[in-house]
Amino acid sequence: QVQLVESGGGLVQAGDSLRLSCAASGRTLSSYTMGWFRQAPGKEREFVAGIRWSDGSPYYADSEKGRFTISRDNAKNTVYLQMNSLNAEDTAVYYCAANPSMVVFRTSRVYKDWGQGTQVTVSS
Numbered sequence: 001q002v003q004l005v006e007s008g009g010g011l012v013q014a015g016d017s018l019r020l021s022c023a024a025s026g027r028t029l030s031s032y033t034m035g036w037f038r039q040a041p042g043k044e045r046e047f048v049a050g051i052r053w054s055d056g057s058p059y060y061a062d063s064e065k066g067r068f069t070i071s072r073d074n075a076k077n078t079v080y081l082q083m084n085s086l087n088a089e090d091t092a093v094y095y096c097a098a099n100p101s102m103v104v105f106r107t108s109r110v111y112k113d114w115g116q117g118t119q120v121t122v123s124s
Contacts, residue, residue, distance in 0.1 A: 053072060079096060
């Protein structure tokens with residue numbers, strides 16, 4: 001089991017940037033993929049971005065390409081989500097997830113381990 005702890009959320013204004021962090025522990029992540037998901041009130045949890053830990057290959061939801069960047073730091077066992085040009089539609093709880101697979105899935109139910117989430121609120 002992988003323990004995940006997210007941080008970096010907060011209240012920002014439209015157009016601002018935020019960087020979310022997800023610190024992982026408990027497993028060697030070389031055979032894992034990591035995903036960022038978000039869930040707004042009354043909506044289903046949706047895929048935002050994912051990364052294959054072994055080579056750092058990033059994958060993005062089509063709607064976030066160009067605004068969000070996912071990356072990982074091997075030494076710190078941490079995954080990041082850099083979010084730029086935020087707007088009110090980005091308001092949600094953002095979750096980090098881990099899956100013991102070399103394939104980045106966009107379906108939340110595939111992921112085995114989840115963090116507690118971090119709230120991002122964008123005021124317009």
